[in-house]
Amino acid sequence: MGIAADIAEAAWVTGLLALVTTAILLLVSPPLAWWMARTASKWRAPVEAVVALPLVLPPTVLGFYLLLAFAPSGPLGAVSHGLLGVPLAFTFTGLVIGSAIYSLPFVTGPLASAFRAMDWQLLEAAASLGASRSGRFLRLVLPLNRRALIAAGVLGFAHTVGEFGIVLMIGGNIPGETRVLSIALFDRVEMLDYGGAHLIAGSLLAFSLIVLTATYRWLRL
């Protein structure tokens, strides 16, 4: 396969991975962030700590444990392999799981901050007018925080595009399945193909800069 086709394929895998991961996180994060913002439970701090772990842990730590968990004898691999007959290690599905964990704080964090800054009286007014809990969340909280939702989604997407350490540990560098752009770049550098390396690195740099500039401009942060 030519270099251009190889890079295009890696770009496709990267985009798809970021898209699927962001979609999953935009389903999971709003309720989780809402709970974190509102609860008085003693479990709030530990749960927030677990969610924030990928911010401080080296991605290789997550990747190491995930690979062990994905093995057919591991807790996740046993379920997936045994019940569904699908392996997780070295598959796109495995990468989605890893990316979702890795990018979770980048989506949940901004949402929780936004929820905490909300005007509670609006919610009380809605409740007194008879709006149900789910109704309040779907028709009041989410529309009011749509900027935060979009910002969180963009961050989650961009962060997944920028992933390297976890993919290195659990991906297996399979073209069209787990070879993402950051890995393709690493390969090019090892082969001393600086032309290909510049193409990938430059594109990633430009992409990240454009996305972040657009986000900051739009949010007027």
Place this chain on the structure above:
Amino acid sequence: MAGRLHRLAASLALLGATVGGAEPLRLAVASNFFSAFVRIEGGFPEPLQPAYGSSGLLHAQIVQGRPFDVFLSADKARPMALVRSGRAVRPVVYAKGRLALLVNEGQASGAWLEGKRRVAIANPQTAPYGRAAEETLDALGALVQRITALNVAQAFHFAMSGAADGAFVALAQIVALPEPVAPTSYWIVPEELYAPIEQWAVVVSGGDEAGAEALLDYLAEDGTQAAIREAGYR
């Protein structure tokens, strides 16, 4: 506060002096040679500071100017390229590698590769053992799914963790296991299935060249060569 910082700086300097002594010889060592290197490093009088990686990665780092005194590659092409471009001298074979297939389930053999398996190999474009693994798979017409690892060390890890069904590794890595690990078995790949893995070393120019020469002399000694063969080389 300032006094405390001074004391800290002084003790760090002292620590550096005691640990440092002589400047250690900086070695770029191909991952497959790790266990053999650990066996033989004690016999060399000077302190050694090895950095491990795939031959391709280490070669790229040397070209980019990372300071090394010796490069123990897993192939011939990369040390020779350094010699041609004037970055290294005195190429010499220090070990001849042997490829092995390590498997988690069943009996390792050429026939094992006929099944629908997922087998880890080192990156064929940067790691000679990966290239040899690819040649073996092609020679046997095996249709296993190839999982590409960074280097033989990661290929070994992919199999040992159970995530891959098996891996092509250096025999030296298997020999280095403290004891045979329960469900695994291995198969020494017949030499005719892959081009010989000649591992070449060079003295990297611009560093401690006298120290590097001494290390290459040490590697060529009969006793050292016997220890290297015992570690899984030929």
